[in-house]
Amino acid sequence: MGRWHVLREPTVPILLLASVMHVVRRNVFDFLLFFGTAVLIVVDSRRITGRASEPEVPAAVRHRWLAAAAVALFAAIIALLPIAGGMVRIVVSACGLAALALVLVRPAAAPTPVAAGDAPGRLRGWWVWATVGVVTCLWELSSFIAQQVWPADQVNHPAASDLIGPLLTTWLGRAILLLLWGAAGYWLLHQLVTSGGRGAGTSAGMSGPPQAPPTEPSRTDGSRHSQPSGPSSPRWEAGR
C-alpha cells in the first residue's frame, strides 16, 4: 500500500461519497469542490518533505481576545453585505484559500504510524458523535430524496438549508452565522498552527502508546480530556 495509505483513511472515501451526492444534486461547483479536494489530498499525500518542524505561533494566535474581537468585527461588517453578492463571495473565497494555503504550505510529515493508517490510539466514545452525525446526514438525505420523489410537496420536506436560509435575510442572522463560521475557522487554524499538524490529538483523551503524563494539566479548551492520563488512568484504553 505504501504511499497510497491516504486511501485507507476515511477522509477521501467520505469526500467521494459526497461528490456522488452533488452529482445527484446536479451541482457542478460542489461536485468539483469535493472531488477536487479528494484528488488534492491524494496528490498531497505523495509529497513528503520530512517531519513537521516545531510551529511558530503567530501573534494573532497567542492573543486570543484580539482574535475574538477580529472575528466579531469581521462578522458584523460582512453581515452588512447581501448574501451571494460579489463582495461576500470574494471575502469567503479569500478566507478559504488562505486557510487551505496555510495547511498545504506546512511540511507534510514523513510516514508515521498515524500517516500510514495504523492509528496509534483511539478516542474513546468517538462513535457516539459519529452515530448522531450519520443519523443527521441520513435525515437530511431523506428530505432531499423526498423532494425529488414529490417535487410538488417540497415544503413538507425541507432540507436544513431551507430552514436556515430564511434566517439569513436579516443582518442579525447573517452576523450570527458569520460569527460561528469565523470562530470555527479560527479554532481549526489555531489547532493546526499550535499543534504543528502532527500531534493534535495527543491531549484529546486518546488511547495508545504510553506517554509520560504531563506534570501540569493542560486545560487549553476546558475539556476534561486534557487532564493528565496514562496507563493507570481509567481513560486510558489499551491498544487496538
Added chain:
Amino acid sequence: MRTITILGYVVCGLALLAIELLARFTRVPVPTLAALFRWMLRRRSAQIGIIMAWWWIGWHFLGDGA
C-alpha cells in the same frame, strides 16, 4: 409532515448538544467536540478535508445563497 421533518432536525441538534454536555459534565467516556476534532486533525488528509468542509459551509450559505 413538515413538522415531523423539522422535529427530526431538532432532535438531532439536541442529541449533539446532549453529547457535548455529557462529555463536559459527567464521567461518561465520550469526548468533547473539541477533543474529537483535535483527534481527527492528526491526519493531514483530515486537515485538508475539514478545512474544505468548513469553507464550503460558509460558501453554501453566504456565497451561494443556499
